[in-house]
Amino acid sequence: MPELPEVENVGRALLENLRGRRLTGMTVRFGGVLEPSPRAVRRVLVGARLTDLHRRGKYLILHFERQDGKPAYLMVHLRMTGQIFILDGYIPDNHVHVMLDFEGLPVHYRDIRKFGRLTLVEDGYQPAAMAHIGPDMLTVRPREWLERIAGRLAPVKACLLDQGIASGLGNIYVDESLFLARVHPLARPIDMDEATLREVLRRAKQVLRLAIRHGGTTFMNFTNFRGRPGNFRRKLRVYGRAGQECRDCGATLEKITVAGRGTVFCPGCQGEPGEA
């Protein structure tokens, strides 16, 4: 499941390989992933040059310059199973929905569950479509983040998953961050002191940076742009390890449901919700 580190790695690969290149062709096999329509995306972007790229949370914004000099943008969200490949000679399977051609360099969008979206944006690289998305988790200043999360009644895990407070964390890295911070996933920010909240943010940034360096986490089916798995999985402390021993204290890791998500935590290290 692509979260911030996986998206960051995809973005870096796109920028390194495609900056300055012109989108010369587009083949659509399943148009449902293109918004507002395959026709609109083709009309605006084919012939345009990729000039830059930004990531915010789990979104990528590809910057294009059209032949008439006007800017246009493609907002990409991989959701659960979206993948982007930059591969010469790659044979697309039935899950490849869009095939882009950048002056002979093929770029394929593959998405098993078809949840992801490639959205044409013409109102700037801070599109209205993501106006409700909070600051990036990796770069948000502690002061701003504290103001956004302080006093919340929902479980801290639900707050970390809320992309409107800060963006980028998904289920895997939330569980990892809370474990490292020694905070129970059901603890409520309103009950937590500032130092504890700061520690949660510090640990979240730490785990995100580490995961980026290791090429992301491959759990179900994330691979990088060359089809290679990320190798952060072996670093995971709790996610996917329910029933196994905590690597720090030896207690049996428990699994509960928080905010509708499978949640793994260590009852020894992360204590009780009220203690946080």
Added chain:
DNA sequence: AAGATTACCTGAAGGC
């Protein structure tokens, strides 16, 4: 305010 539910999709895994 926030939980529950549903929708969007497919594949893996497990029960029988």
Added chain:
DNA sequence: TGCCTTCAGGTAATCT
């Protein structure tokens, strides 16, 4: 060439 159910979880929408 098994069938069925459940689970995986990012996000939006809807209901309570």
